[in-house]
Amino acid sequence: MSTTLGASHPNPAAYMLRTAASAAGRSYKQELLELLDIHAGQTALDLGCGPGTDLPALAERVGASGAVIGVDRDPAMLAEARRRTSxxxxxxxxxxxxxxxxxxxxxxxxxxxxxxLMHVTEPADVLAQLHLATRPGARIGLAEPDWDTLIVDAEDLGTSRAFTRYTTSECIRHATIGRSLARHADQAGFTVETVTATTPLFLDFQDADHTLGLGRNMQQAIADGHIDEARGRQWFASLSEGPFFASFTLVSVICSR
Structure with a gap:
């Protein structure tokens, strides 16, 4: 039985593209775009566009008379986004x-x-910037996970819970932003119209390890002293031995200016 934990974090652009291409990724992204109700001739903004995953779909909806603006701060992401939309x-x-x-x-x-928003320094300031950039009557779509709802099935339930606590407290800056997304939007001056929650399911261990960082985050949790090494390695090794299940909650909010 292998107890080898995950390697270093994958290439960020490749990680985002693979996640977006998954069944769960395609589903919520399609729903978000549909609810945005984009029309030809409009200006659409993708804030934190990453490698440009959604820019072609936005461009198709605004048409030749519209405009799409992708904003990111990572040079590697910007380069890939420019390549994909050249x-x-x-x-x-x-x-x-x-x-x-x-x-x-x-x-x-x-x-x-x-x-x-789960990664930025201050979500409220980002939403204030978005409120400033949008016209009256604009429509805004927000989607964020709530990592406190991450569950990984294992006989060692205590270690699964410890892994979720570590993910929430140490790995992600605003790990529970999903549950407060509607409140943040309201406080920024937007009118909340729709709140939906989906539950991405992972039934394949390898896919879950890639997307959820099971191995690499467990490795760090052990190194940081949050989880006993032998117990953490046993937990990770056991995940690949039988039927696998993991999930978390993803919250989407549609609001207007």
Whole structure:
């Protein structure tokens, strides 16, 4: 029985693209885009666009008369986004921080933030920037996980719970942003219209290890002294031995300006 834990974190762009291509990723992204109700000629903003996963779909919806702005601060993400959208004249990639958007006030008709607020320094400041950038009547889509709801089936339930606590407290800056997403949007001055929750399921150990960081986060939890090494290695090794199950809650909010 192997007790080898996960290696270092995968390439960020490749990780995001693979996650978006998964069944769970495609499902919630499609729903978010549909609820945004994007029309031809509008200006759409993808804040934290990453490697440009959603930019082609946004460009298709705004058409030749519209505009799509992708904003990210990571040079590698920006390079990949530019490469993926090089044949789309309606798409413009801008380098910038979510706390200081490189967007003229009141110029955006539709905007989305997808799994970005959990990483930023201050979600309230980012949403304030988004409120400034959008026009009256604009529609905004937000999607964030609640990592406190992460469950991994294992006979050693205590270690599964310890793994979730470590993920929530040490791995992600705002790990429970999903549950408070509607409240944050309301406090930023948006009108909350729709709140939905989906539960991505992982039935394949390898997929879950890649997406949820089971091995690499357990390795770090052991190194940080949060989980006993022998117990952590046994827990990880046992996950690949039989039927596998893990899940978490992903919250999506549609709001208007």
């Amino acid at each position: 044949g789309l004249p309606s798409v413009e990639i801008r380098a910038g921080d979510a706390h200081s958007l490189p967007v003229e006030p009141g110029t955006v008709d539709r905007a989305k933030i997808d799994r970005v």
